[in-house]
Amino acid sequence: MTQADHRFPLVRHVGLDGMLVTFSDQMTEPANRAALAFRGAVQAAGWSAVSETSTSLASAYLRFDPLRVPHSEIETRLRDLLGERNWYEASLPAGRRLWRVPTVYGTDLAPQLEDAAQAAGLSVEEAVNRLGQSRVRVLTIGFAPGQPYLGPLGAEFNIPRLKELTPMVPEGALVLAISQFVLFSGPTPTGWRHVGQTAFRCFRPEQDHAFPLNPGDEMLFESVSPAEFARIRRSATDGNGGAEVQEIPA
CATH class of the missing domain: 2.40.100.10 (Cyclophilin-like)
Structure with a gap:
């Protein structure tokens, strides 16, 4: 997989209250950078219905309250945020x-x-x-x-x-x-x-x-x-x- 692989990023539902944004199907430096930077951006956005965020090697996860915000709205927010920049080349979050x-x-x-x-x-x-x-x-x-x-x-x-x-x-x-x-x-x-x-x-x-x-x-x-x-x-x-x-x- 390269960052030019048009399968990625993927936005998927996880259970009843989770969403997963995946930047690659294998660990690469750009994919890990994207996952870390994207999670940082979600945290900075301060979406009130989001209670937890985390990252894996090449994905960012968030958990939210579906009784407050429907899945469709969270997915739209994520896709809008993905479109703001090339996350594979984004700066890593501050505080490291x-x-x-x-x-x-x-x-x-x-x-x-x-x-x-x-x-x-x-x-x-x-x-x-x-x-x-x-x-x-x-x-x-x-x-x-x-x-x-x-x-x-x-x-x-x-x-x-x-x-x-x-x-x-x-x-x-x-x-x-x-x-x-x-x-x-x-x-x-x-x-x-x-x-x-x-x-x-x-x-x-x-x-x-x-x-x-x-x-x-x-x-x-x-x-x-x-x-x-x-x-x-x-x-x-x-x-x-x-x-x-x-x-x-x-």
């Missing part, structure tokens, strides 16, 4: 943040780095250099509470999932497949390769804001030594795992 997260690549903390580097046709050193300098976007949050899908990574990292599950990786594991990272919010089995380990907590139920990340935020997983990582893990108590965070200018 950049997180610089200390990360150990490889070692016994992330034992599948070498396998991932080989699948990408790179040396381990070059893989670490490229991954550690890849500024990736929080494409969407899902599967587990607060858990981000991040990308896109370079085409060389469009590597398949493992054929067999790794029985368990820990909270803060950085895993890789199909030109994306996932940063795990809790211990879980996975078919993605465990290439890095962080002390970042994606789900913080004890805090007022349990999910620190928002779709559209950006992350850099900067390489640190195992000794520095051990120091960070001992001293970091706020859930950020030593991460530095800054606002991204609009």
Whole structure:
């Protein structure tokens, strides 16, 4: 699918009280940009009957009260808003943040780095250099509470999932497949390769804001030594795992 594919965007009904605007049938940077920007525009419009909005990799969803506004009117509003600009080239919403997260690549903390580097046709050193300098976007949050899908990574990292599950990786594991990272919010089995380990907590139920990340935020997983990582893990108590965070200018 390209943005010239005339099937998209699609506007569809979801259940009794939802609408879904889909910009692609696969994850691309322009489609994700469109979903994030369009959701931001819906929120900015302040439609009183809309109670919830969210995004997936390439779609924007809204939930509304059909007793206050009929489906036909919401659909008309959405189509009018779609016609206002080329959403695939729209600016991303304001309020985004950049997180610089200390990360150990490889070692016994992330034992599948070498396998991932080989699948990408790179040396381990070059893989670490490229991954550690890849500024990736929080494409969407899902599967587990607060858990981000991040990308896109370079085409060389469009590597398949493992054929067999790794029985368990820990909270803060950085895993890789199909030109994306996932940063795990809790211990879980996975078919993605465990290439890095962080002390970042994606789900913080004890805090007022349990999910620190928002779709559209950006992350850099900067390489640190195992000794520095051990120091960070001992001293970091706020859930950020030593991460530095800054606002991204609009």
